[in-house]
Amino acid sequence: MTESIEASVVVPTHSERRWASLRRTVASAQAQRVRPAEIIVVVDHNPDLFERVKAEFPEVTVLENESERGASGNRNTGAFHARSELIAFLDDDTVAHPTWLEHLAAPFGDPAVVGAGGLIVPAWERHRPSWLPDELLWTVGVSYAGMPTSIAEIRNVWSASMMIRREAFVRVGGFRVGFGKLGDQNRPEDTELCLRISAETGGHWMYVPDSVIEHDVPLDRSTFRFFLRRCYAEGRGKVQMAGLLPRDQKLGAEQDYLRRTLPRAVAHNLKAATLGRGGFHALRAVTVIAAVAAAGFGGGVETLAGMHEPGTATRV
Known part of the structure; x- marks a missing residue:
């Protein structure tokens, strides 16, 4: 029988265009070597998609965003409904490696750790642009040159692969609603959350390169x-x-x-x-x-x- 961990995995989603990648994301969360206590998919103000996700994943908790439109409110809805002490976030265009969850949870034996993030590698739709240097890979949402190569304390992590103590998350009210990625806005809601939690709790964040996910990079983001x-x-x-x-x-x-x-x-x-x-x-x-x-x-x-x-x- 597969070992489990007291962690909830929250996957926000918003568009049918990501249906195939959402299915891969959920499947990768279900296939963890150390399985999560629950998987929560939160749909962002899209009733048709909500019904489709409920029908496709009967074994998964499916919720509708209870806040205003956007990734911040979507993630908050899932996190506030989570029943586990640890909450992990995965984007709906990622695939988690089988040991992602257990490695991400490892630093939490230290009570001073409030959160952790893992290595994000690109899954290029076609190929990596030759003009894009390693130091700027963050522009496509993945880890970049200059980040730690072994487990280390870090100022902030990214919400595409993040784990956090539920108590700390609730204490600060979660992600700042209205401050995030919506339309042509690209505000760093995950960085802001990390800084706010560290300031409020005095705790710190850890970067865990052994905790790996792959993040889709479609062709239109390679230009x-x-x-x-x-x-x-x-x-x-x-x-x-x-x-x-x-x-x-x-x-x-x-x-x-x-x-x-x-x-x-x-x-x-x-x-x-x-x-x-x-x-x-x-x-x-x-x-x-x-x-x-x-x-x-x-x-x-x-x-x-x-x-x-x-x-x-x-x-x-």
């Missing part, structure tokens, strides 16, 4: 145009998040990434190009510069918008 839009949106989102943080809480990880990781990426790729190791290295160096420019432009746009919005004082 340079999408890449620039993603960097621009990230710049705007980080400025919005900074406006929610206490004044003494800095975005140190972002500053270190800009000052150290990205300059090293430019230098490494330019050196490789000059040594004849492939022209794509020159393209990757240019891509890093374009990413910084797009994010900076987005941050500037958001700062100006905050200054002109009545009653708003945006801090950076």
Whole structure:
């Protein structure tokens, strides 16, 4: 008989376009070597999809988003209904490796750990763009160069593969509703949650590379145009998040990434190009510069918008 763990797995979903990937996600959660106590699929204001999911997965708890539209409210609905002490989140376009859950739960023997996240690897629909450097793989929602290669404390993790203590999650009210990914907005609701929980509880987060999921990267997210839009949106989102943080809480990880990781990426790729190791290295160096420019432009746009919005004082 398969061993179980006192953890609920929450999978938010919103569109029939992801039906095939949702089925794979649920199947991977069910196939864990150490099975979860329950699997909860939450449908975001889509009655037809809700009925279809209920019919397809009778052994899974299926809920409708009780909050406003968006991933934050969707995840909150599932988490607040969860009955386990630990809550794990999986996106509906991911596939968890069989040991994902047990590895993700391992750090929670330490009561100071409030949450954990795992390694996210890309599942390219076609192939990885040659111009995309390892340091910028976060633009397609996966782990990137510069992250720890062994289990380590980390400032924040991503909600595509996240586990959290239910007590801490409920204590802060969950994800900030209205602050997240919806339409053309791409605000870092998972980073904001991690920072808020750490500030409220004094606990810390762990990164567990042995806990692995694969994240779909469709063809339309492998284009340079999408890449620039993603960097621009990230710049705007980080400025919005900074406006929610206490004044003494800095975005140190972002500053270190800009000052150290990205300059090293430019230098490494330019050196490789000059040594004849492939022209794509020159393209990757240019891509890093374009990413910084797009994010900076987005941050500037958001700062100006905050200054002109009545009653708003945006801090950076």
